[in-house]
Amino acid sequence: MTLSFPNSAPARPATVASNGPESQVLDDDVAARWIDHDPSALSDAYQRFGALIFTLAVKSLGNHADAEDVTQQVFIAAWQGHDQFEARAGSLAGWLIGITKHKVADKLRARQRDNNLVAAAQVVTMEDAVSDDVADVADRVVLLSEMKRLGEPQETIMRLAFYDDLTHGQIAERLGLPLGTVKSHIRRSLERLRTRLEGHYVAL
Amino acid sequence: MSHYDADTLALIALGEQEVSSDSGAHLAQCEQCRDEVASLRNVVVVGRSTAPTDTLLEPPARVWEGIVQATGVGEATAQPPTQSPSVVTPTNVVPLAKKSRRSSVLLGVAAGIVGLVVGVGITVAAESTTTTKPTVVASVPLQPKSVADAQGTAVISYNKGKPPVVTISVRNLPQAHGYYEVWLMNAAPLRFVALGPLNANQRGVFQLPAGLPVRDYGYIDISLQPYNGSPVHSGNSVARGALPASFTHA
Numbered sequence: 465m466t467l468s469f470p471n472s473a474p475a476r477p478a479t480v481a482s483n484g485p486e487s488q489v490l491d492d493d494v495a496a497r498w499i500d501h502d503p504s505a506l507s508d509a510y511q512r513f514g515a516l517i518f519t520l521a522v523k524s525l526g527n528h529a530d531a532e533d534v535t536q537q538v539f540i541a542a543w544q545g546h547d548q549f550e551a552r553a554g555s556l557a558g559w560l561i562g563i564t565k566h567k568v569a570d571k572l573r574a575r576q577r578d579n580n581l582v583a584a585a586q587v588v589t590m591e592d593a594v595s596d597d598v599a600d601v602a603d604r605v606v607l608l609s610e611m612k613r614l615g616e617p618q619e620t621i622m623r624l625a626f627y628d629d630l631t632h633g634q635i636a637e638r639l640g641l642p643l644g645t646v647k648s649h650i651r652r653s654l655e656r657l658r659t660r661l662e663g664h665y666v667a668l
Numbered sequence: 669m670s671h672y673d674a675d676t677l678a679l680i681a682l683g684e685q686e687v688s689s690d691s692g693a694h695l696a697q698c699e700q701c702r703d704e705v706a707s708l709r710n711v712v713v714v715g716r717s718t719a720p721t722d723t724l725l726e727p728p729a730r731v732w733e734g735i736v737q738a739t740g741v742g743e744a745t746a747q748p749p750t751q752s753p754s755v756v757t758p759t760n761v762v763p764l765a766k767k768s769r770r771s772s773v774l775l776g777v778a779a780g781i782v783g784l785v786v787g788v789g790i791t792v793a794a795e796s797t798t799t800t801k802p803t804v805v806a807s808v809p810l811q812p813k814s815v816a817d818a819q820g821t822a823v824i825s826y827n828k829g830k831p832p833v834v835t836i837s838v839r840n841l842p843q844a845h846g847y848y849e850v851w852l853m854n855a856a857p858l859r860f861v862a863l864g865p866l867n868a869n870q871r872g873v874f875q876l877p878a879g880l881p882v883r884d885y886g887y888i889d890i891s892l893q894p895y896n897g898s899p900v901h902s903g904n905s906v907a908r909g910a911l912p913a914s915f916t917h918a
Contacts, residue, residue, distance in 0.1 A: 492821065493837060506735070514731070517727075518727035522725055536731050539735045540735055607715055608724055626712070654682075658707065
């Protein structure tokens with residue numbers, strides 16, 4: 465019997481590694497191919513992190529057209545400067561976020577130049593302020609992206625804990641899960657979110 | 669006094685009271701547990717600063733098209749630049765409309781052509797998007813065998829309408845007299861299908877032979893092969909990864 469590979473673009477099969485430790489393996493693999501300038505890495509990275517970068521840009525700039533522009537610039541600059549990425553220094557997502565931060569600052573500076581509102585001296589100090597803002601936004605966007613990748617029931621558990629302020633007892637009752645299961649899901653999910661948030665600091 | 673267990677620390681970070689037997693007295697004395705709570709609480713703070721309705725925004729397709737144009741990646745399947753909707757837009761034609769009746773007829777024709785060109789551009793772009801984004805069906809970690817530090821991944825993916833490919837990347841393989849060969853392997857009975865050699869960067873992309881009964885092969889195996897002209901497995905496996913059962917029995 466041969467493997468059946470559907471011809472139409474399918475919903476991802478159950479074996480796809482979008483959650484759990486395999487997700488990290490796949491991220492590592494994309495990063496390894498990125499270093500090799502393997503063209504498949506660019507489309508894989510865009511598929512994986514395009515929404516994250518675009519959302520970060522939209523929320524930092526408040527303007528879809530500028531955000532599209534920045535997203536494009538980030539992937540093009542990252543691809544052309546692929547030899548500056550070192551997997552050991554942080555995650556590929558973290559590196560892309562770092563580039564986004566600079567492109568957002570460039571865009572805001574250009575806006576300010578256009579408006580001709582402030583003196584050049586003030587412009588110079590702006591990048592620091594922008595960096596803080598973008599870093600905060602980046603935290604939230606990375607967290608949202610990672611929440612999606614926790615899988616179920618972890619994502620639902622963490623949503624109930626974060627947004628509904630339910631205790632683990634209430635969550636267990638609501639979802640009909642054993643207390644111990646909910647507790648360990650909460651702990652492991654928080655640890656994983658922490659790892660991802662730290663992963664992008666490294667590169668910033 | 670013993671430390672709190674990790675689950676308890678996570679619940680405290682979320683602000684739950686009454687999860688410890690001593691009502692949190694240990695925390696007052698233990699810097700290690702306090703640090704862990706503080707570190708997890710940072711995550712909770714970020715989590716609670718988002719809103720339940722917050723979602724990631726997907727960039728429109730033209731963003732990827734622009735990246736393809738600028739980098740040349742996937743260029744073979746992307747539309748030629750002259751057919752790009754961003755180059756030929758209806759607004760470029762509008763001024764014609766005010767000149768004469770004949771011009772407005774021309775405008776109609778021109779608009780029709782533009783519509784056609786834009787339509788073609790979008791169709792081609794949509795196809796190129798699907799062909800440049802492979803669907804991953806399995807990602808398998810490669811574990812060390814005879815080379816203790818060997819690590820890597822085997823990713824099995826396919827593009828629409830194309831046979832599946834295996835993308836291998838391995839780290840920490842030493843320079844050796846010989847070459848590294850990638851195999852599909854079955855343990856009992858022992859069987860191998862040679863997929864090909866890794867390149868100098870210890871990577872390779874291999875098409876799976878069409879019609880091959882992949883379910884009969886549970887592993888991806890990497891061997892060190894001597895330059896002796898023999899096409900059979902040397903018996904020296906340096907790394908190996910098990911294909912998931914759900915994949916091999918698909």
